[in-house]
Amino acid sequence: MSRLDIQPELVCDLLVRFLREELHSAGFSRAIVGLSGGVDSAVSASLSARALGAENTLSVLMPYRTSNPESEAHAKLVAEGLGTPTRRIDISKMVDGYVEPEVVNDETRRGNVMARCRMTVLYDLSVDWGGLVVGTSNKTEMLLGYSTQWGDAAHAVNPLGDLYKHQVYQLARYLELPPEVIDKAPSADLVAGQTDEADLGFTYAEADELLYRMVDERFDAEELVAEGFDREFVRKVAQRVVRNQYKRIPPVIAKLSRRTINQDFRYLRDWGK
Amino acid sequence: MDCRVTLAQTNPVLGDVRSNLTEHLEIASDVAKEGSDVVLFPELSLTGYFLKDMALELALPTSAPALGGLARLSRDISIGAGFVERSREGRIYNAYGFFENGELVAVHRKVHLVSYGMFEESRDLAAGERFRQIESRHGRFGVLLCEDFWHLGGLYAHFVNDCDAILVPSCAPARGAEASVTGFSSARTWESMLDAAALFTQTFIVYVDRVGFEDGVAFAGGSRVVDPFGVEIAKIDGLDPGRTEARLTTSALHRARGVTPLRRDEKPWVLAGELERHRARGDAEEVS
Incomplete structure (x- = not known):
């Protein structure tokens, strides 16, 4: 048993309650999830279907012309398995309308544009559907900053943000999601053949073990090396966590008044709900 | 003492x-009709927990009309409820009121404010400075508000002053779902402490936690009563x-x-x- 192992039934129950209560208190009974064909969005959609009913969860597939066709096939498999209504929006024209005339060839920039186009579609459809956008970012990728700010990282509520990738997999198996989705190599699918782990230079399993000790158990660098982690790996991951803090908090506001939003004007988002 | 106590989770x-007051009055009225002598609500039951700047805005003097409604109903049933108190001189406390015979007969101000990790009570609240007993018509009660219970002092004060029951209204979050335990590890910790406290003090320990979410934080529920033998005699399961x-x-x-x-033998x-x-030695070591 890994120290990261969770009780999936207990976690599922809590997250279903979380989605139900946070959406209901905001005045919503419907949700919308962007299905990528990957395990994170499959788990988010499945939790949402349990919390609100499959008929109240809209799955949105948003392929780009160079996306791996397998991604869409897997997303369909998930939506069909859950029985959610589904929309398919091809973002190719939307993305190309900007990247072609501007000659954006850098893969990271193109990937970010795709992620932000998907966000634009989700937030627009959320008005038509009358539901909130449910997030799909897990704790591992949030800590590593492996996401596009205002892109895939944009959402109203996030059931997965306190679960490491290992724990998302556990939940996916508990939720009996299709094995094709669980067993494949994770990929942002922004570039053909891309995998997350090749991008990052280490595996999620390695990152999870390190981050759990670093963040949850507060081991310092020397203690992590003593636990058997490579010093350079520890340094690299710690640096990513620090560098990407800006993606995890609201933008910084220049303080002028006696009462500044989020500094000394402090209220929960659930204020008045 | 021979009383029936209802925990309202x-x-x-x-x-x-x-709206919280309306719910309090409905529940208290219902359980009074069912024959309960005392009804207890969780910590900050009239306001919610993560108040931040709202603490100042929601603070009530003990003479507030909102509390008067509970006082009036306490002719039928004794009531414990949590609120934010504004003292005469303007301090703001995390307070627990005990209403009986038509009036607010006692207020416990949380002594051990919790200000670490996810909590920041000391930023907005003043700390109480006493552990006094409530002489209820149903028995002698001590109140320990959530974090108060994590410190031995309050428990000991109520023990040596011969309380019949120690009331522990809380806003304890549900945390830790690791596979090595069953249920939330935070809930297991509370159960261990409540059981131990009953054994050490030989009193009834009455724990009332809340449920629901505030900005993603779940409260663990699991309200329960442990008898002076350390045996659980009532419990509300789950997060409802x-x-x-x-x-x-x-x-x-x-x-x-x-x-x-x-x-x-104490x-x-x-x-x-x-x-x-x-006290004579001082808490900190001298710097040489």
Whole structure:
């Protein structure tokens, strides 16, 4: 048993309650999830279907012309398995309308544009559907900053943000999601053949073990090396966590008044709900 | 003492005293009709928990009309409820009021504010400075508000002052779902402490936690009563709002204390001497 192992039934129950209560208190009974064909969005959609009913969860597939066709096939498999209504929006024209005339060839920039186009579609459809956008970012990728700010990282509520990738997999198996989705190599699918782990230079399993000790158990660098982690790996991951803090908090506001939003004007988002 | 105590495990609406009060009055009225003598609500049950700047805005003097409604109903049933108190001089406290015979008869101000990790009570609230007992018509009660219970001092004060029951209203989050435990690890910790406290103090321990979410933080519920033998006699399972009732009797206290005479053999003056020496020595080491 890994120290990261969770009780999936207990976690599922809590997250279903979380989605139900946070959406209901905001005045919503419907949700919308962007299905990528990957395990994170499959788990988010499945939790949402349990919390609100499959008929109240809209799955949105948003392929780009160079996306791996397998991604869409897997997303369909998930939506069909859950029985959610589904929309398919091809973002190719939307993305190309900007990247072609501007000659954006850098893969990271193109990937970010795709992620932000998907966000634009989700937030627009959320008005038509009358539901909130449910997030799909897990704790591992949030800590590593492996996401596009205002892109895939944009959402109203996030059931997965306190679960490491290992724990998302556990939940996916508990939720009996299709094995094709669980067993494949994770990929942002922004570039053909891309995998997350090749991008990052280490595996999620390695990152999870390190981050759990670093963040949850507060081991310092020397203690992590003593636990058997490579010093350079520890340094690299710690640096990513620090560098990407800006993606995890609201933008910084220049303080002028006696009462500044989020500094000394402090209220929960659930204020008045 | 022979009284029926109802635990009301609620999900307060954050910042909405009016709607929370309505729910309090409905529940108290219902359980009074069912024959309960006392109904207890969780910590900050009239306001919700993560108040931040709202603490100042929601603070009530003990003479506030909102509390008057509970006082009036307490002719029928004794009521414990949590609120933010504004004292005469303007301090803001995390307070727990006990209403009986038509009036607010006691207020406990949380002594050990919790200000680490996810909590920041000290930023917005003043700390209470006493652990006094409530002389209820149903028995002698002590109140320890959530974090108060994590410190031995309050428990000991209520023990040496012969409380019949220690009331522990809380806003304890549900945390830790690791596979090595069953249920939330935070809930297991609370259960261990409540069981131990009942055994050490030989009183009834009455724990009332809330449920629901505030900005993603779940509260763990699991309200329960442990008798002076350390045996659970009532519990509300799970994360749903609910109620349960327990019967608290002097005879149970006497049986527990007769079998194991901890009180007879307690030597509070030994502790008093140690505390005196501790005070004389000072808490911090001298810098040489």
